[in-house]
Every structure is written in C-alpha cells, then in structure tokens.
Amino acid sequence: MSEPSPNPPSSPVEDADASPAGLGVQIHNVTRTFDGKVTAVDDLSLTIEPGSFVALLGPSGCGKSTLLRMIAGLDKPTSGTIQFTGDLSTREGQSPIAFVFQDAHLLPWRTVSRNIALPLELMKNPERGTVAYMTARVGLADAADRYPAQLSGGMRMRVSLARALVTHPRLLLLDEPFAALDEITRQKLDDLLLDLWRETGITVIFVTHSTSEAAYLAQRAVVFSSRPARIVADMPIDLPAERDRTVRGQAAFAQVTAQLYDALEKGEQHG
DSSP states (O other): OOOOOOOOOSSOSSOGGGSOOOOEEEEEEEEEEETTTEEEEEEEEEEEOTTOEEEEEOSTTSSHHHHHHHHHTSSOOSEEEEEEESOOOOOTTOOSEEEEOSSOOOOTTSOHHHHHHHHHHHTTOOOOHHHHHHHHHTTOGGGTTOOGGGSOHHHHHHHHHHHHHTTOOSEEEEESTTTTSOHHHHHHHHHHHHHHHHHHOOEEEEEOSOHHHHHHHOSEEEEEOSSSBOEEEEEEOOSOSSOOGGGGGSHHHHHHHHHHHHHHHHHHHTO
C-alpha cells in the first residue's frame, strides 16, 4: 500500500502560542534491578534540556527501553530519582508525557480518526477539531475512515504519532518506532517527526539502533554500554539545525555516524 504525501493543513486548530514548552528531565543515580538479580540500568545520571531532541543508542538489551519506561512512569527505579523541570500543569485534553512504541498498537475495530481520538476520549475531552488537525498533519486526511488492517506499516505509525501528539504533550518518548519499516518510509517519517518537533517545541527522547537515524534526527546522542546501561558517550550532533535529505550525503554526516558507530563498539566492550 502506497504511502500518502504528508501535506500539512494550512493552519492548526490551536493558537500558535498554545504549543507547550518542552519538559526537562533530570535523572539522578537511577538503578533498575529486576527480581533482585538482573540489573538493567546501573547508577545512571543524565540531564535532558527542555525542548531538545536526544537520541539514545546502545547494544540490544542494554536497558534503553527500561530507562524510557521509567521516564514515562510505566516502571519505577529500584533506586535513584527521575524529576522533571518546566511547567507540568495541563489544560483539559492535555497530557504532559506521550509514548510511541515500536508497534503502533492500534485498535483494529476503530478507524484512523477514532484511534487518534482515543486519548481524548479517555480524558473525557469531546474536542474533535484537534483530531481532524492531527489526522491531516500526519498526511492521513484521506484515510481518516480506514481501519488499521487497510493501512501500510508507515501509515499505522503515522496514526501512532498523531495519537501521541493529540494531547499536546511536553515530552515525547519514542522506542524504536520506525525500526520495522523500509528505508524510504523510515526516512519520510524521520522528516515528519523533525517537522512536528520544530512546530511544537516539545522535548523528544528517541531510542534507536540506527547511527544514521540518530545523526539525522537528534541534537545530541547518548550512547550506552551493554547491560547494565552506563553512559559511554554523550555527544552533540554537529550538523545544521535545519536538515533535509541532502544532509545524508554530506561528509560531516558520514563523520558523525562513524563517531556514533565507534561509540557503540566501545559500549559493547564495556558492558
């Protein structure tokens, strides 16, 4: 099934000044041990600035997803603290934190627009204008009445992004959301995510195994060791703030991806 072109609607439903500022995250000496035996994260400290786009990389099973789940409040540290900086207050229909998983987790009996509306319904917010805007913003206006079985993998992930953003979060957490997609679809969704980040000003924490994806998307990359997760590299991405597909062909881009790959290799050796 072909991917739609994400043509942005002419104007958002919300006022321009209603876009929430990003939350900062302060992780202090966090350890997570399962069943008192397996330590997934060990005494980890990390500060993420409000409004930044940070990529987390590391070997499979190193604890990246565990850390993301603790930031989201889906899991709790065994020790240490995770605190947020910035305004945690919300208006009706808002949620400060949103999570996008690798699997879109759409409800098969609900249409695209009704899947996107689900968080608002759970919050008992009848606002529908935001749903229509987000559906159009991710390029799915023409597919609003389709069901998940009628969508390609990339389209399902667009629904998942829209559903996460419909509540105007201040922090967006993504756990390898594009890993199962083909390269062309993945790059289109990378561009869509960058556009949405620039428009909203929220904080984005993005878990990925791809050094090229991290280099293209992020302002900063944090590389972890093998389990238990410890930071082996914390580096700014020295590329233009405004990026498009031409960046991928530049020597500076190749240099950044090589540095990230070297850091990943170091992480595997220091587990």
